[in-house]
Amino acid sequence: MNIIGGAQRTSLDGNRSSLVDPSTGGTYGSAPISGAADIAAATRAATRASAVWGGATPSARSRALLRLADLLEANADRLVEAEVRTTGRRPAAFRGAELPHIVDVFRFFAGAVRNPEGIAAGEFVAGHESWIRREPAGVVAAIVPWNFPLMMAAWKVAPALAAGCTVVLKPAESTPTSAVLLAELAAEVLPEGALNVVCGGRDTGRLLVEDPVPAVVGFTGSTAAGRFVAAAASQGLKRVHLELGGNCPAVVLDDVDVTTTAEGILGAATFNAGQACASPTRIIATTAAYDGLVEQLAASAPSFRVGSPAEEAEFGPLNNVDQFTRVRSFVDEARSSGVRIVAGGAPVDRAGYYFPTTVVTNVDQSHPIVCEEVFGPVVTVQRVPDVAEAIRLANDTAYGLASSVWTRDHRLALQASRELNFGEVWINCHLAQSPELPHTGFGDSGFGSDMSRFSLENYTRVKAVTSKV
Template identity: 55%
Template structure:
């Protein structure tokens, strides 16, 4: 089995090199994917550029109908898309079918409607003898790069607002998880003109070629902070716009007025979902000293009850497993449960809870991207905020308390783009998703995302 590029409305094999596709539940190779180089990247970009004028000229209503049709096709193809997603990620199939795929269809439908709701300032005579108005226009060809933790969902988060705004795209999925993006492009080709959605497969070198290509006007990346910095540097050479949704390291502030057992169960769910491979995973628990010991015990019990392979899947690759095991081996923290590989096949990690960490410790400052929870105590609201904000990333956080005055105060003081209260992890298509600091800039989801894929033009007419 070889997974091919999808360029100008059709699969496109290359005679060049391929890379292995590995089932992370077994560690065994099951297929290959093409590795695109300059010729393939150029072909995809040229196809997107050729398709842009006509697609940009469609009405918002026409784009809406196309995205609604794509959402329906995705739902009709759910089983095949889930097969591809599960095979390359090891995700629990029921989660893909019951949670992720419905969210993807919903987000396509949201942006279908949003395409018809882009607003501009009112036309008027802001200078005597002249009438001014604003136009929101598509940017052009968009280069998009997605990660391996949510291959299908991140592809939808990228292409839906870009297409709704009238852009064309060339998307490069992660080299270990390419298939669902290719399937999405094939479905898109049934309702969109050829060249509007293109997918090129490959490694970091492929991504660099795409970012450095002179034609794309914008680069949108979801990935690590390191990857975001590399993309920003490469895009600067041709003054491309960048839209960067990068890593997170979410604090979970738990106060002394909560139901400790119920809170611990919810936090562990948010830490182990998708094996913790989520930039908003409930990674850093900050516990009020009055409930610290009780919460630590409850977190340990809840995490110990989670079974890798049954409750959540494996880490994505041997490299990711080795990275996390390295973080754990270098830590001097107290391990209350887990901390080891689970089984001998695949890339499973035991749910892990640790305490006794300093704010400067690597496990606090670095995003584990695994089912790993660190627990630190605090004595006051001010100390909780200092610990929470004391990392470079600023994507997401949560507060667990019954005190509404505390909620009002702390949500304003937390330096994160998403703050949940008494929950952790849900997203809504209508609300923006994106962070501050080392977590990047630009918003996914919501009207903010749609606006990010547009440019604003002022038109002035002399009377």
């Protein structure tokens, strides 16, 4: 069901899409496909709520967000069930890692909104006093992907609500359930229409972006889709925040402990079956580390097991048949070109979309499995002679989302952090994230920030006020 104005609604034309369990490949339910009339109803509800929510004090918005965070904790079992069914995630992984982070995101922004930053008021023109107001930008259209349905929703919804905006959220067509539940819980503590959810696919997203009401569009998804969103939003001169693809390098230098490094990289590379834009995909190792690292990656890969939500495993299936086919095609094409696959490389022979941890070597920079985003539990390993070449290859990509460097030499690590052209750089770790820190990218990875104080800027507008004294 859609959630519009705090109430459940089906699509006005009755169209629906099937929901598929990625752990079995079987259909288990359906969701509305929202059309233009549904979008208009949602934006009208958001507009009505803007007067109330946008005019609320920061302390009032903070209290509401804290209550919503408490509701998320209290409804953990329902959220786990919703997320696991649509994504195939392991229940323990979602409950133990993602859900606490999601709750923390709402609590962080509940605090951040009460402590705004800004320039001091002053007499910049003689005889006049001037100051700056930060105001809610208006209605926000938020479009989130299928890889982390609830977490990506939280990253968009929490700062927008904290800033005083109202939201129309469109989850991915294949994973709407947890977003709908989020909106149902939000309706208990927010004004009617402050958070609305419209389900549907690409056409629904297009209609939402093109609707004249939203002032801001926040989008997470592929770079190709991001370009379309930016072009569509430009027709209404809407502000756009894009968090797009990544093809993230892990630079490994000579002095590492190969066992610890291999396990750290594989743990991040297989998190959520590698379906994370910031996952390490391109391992670039200097000569002294390369052979030992490849050997350890091959030895460790089988311990990062793929399995169903009911099985003992480190990660679950790929989300949908299209993504399963995409990952398989990348690996099959690489195999046919003569690369060396030292672990994995073929789908698991069972129902569902299971692909094992895969390590590919003997690749060069121009190979598709290296230069394109695979978005699966697959890493490539390249050998380079020195640090300078490692940094050059790491930066030789259109993407600029995230990267990591692995070394015991702190001076080299700091040098690499300056030279790596990515919005996030991790040292001897990967995917270590917190609401206090921005998740941001360069180039084909988009612009704007999720999380941190910087994300509030996406959803506020600046007004200069001057008074004659």
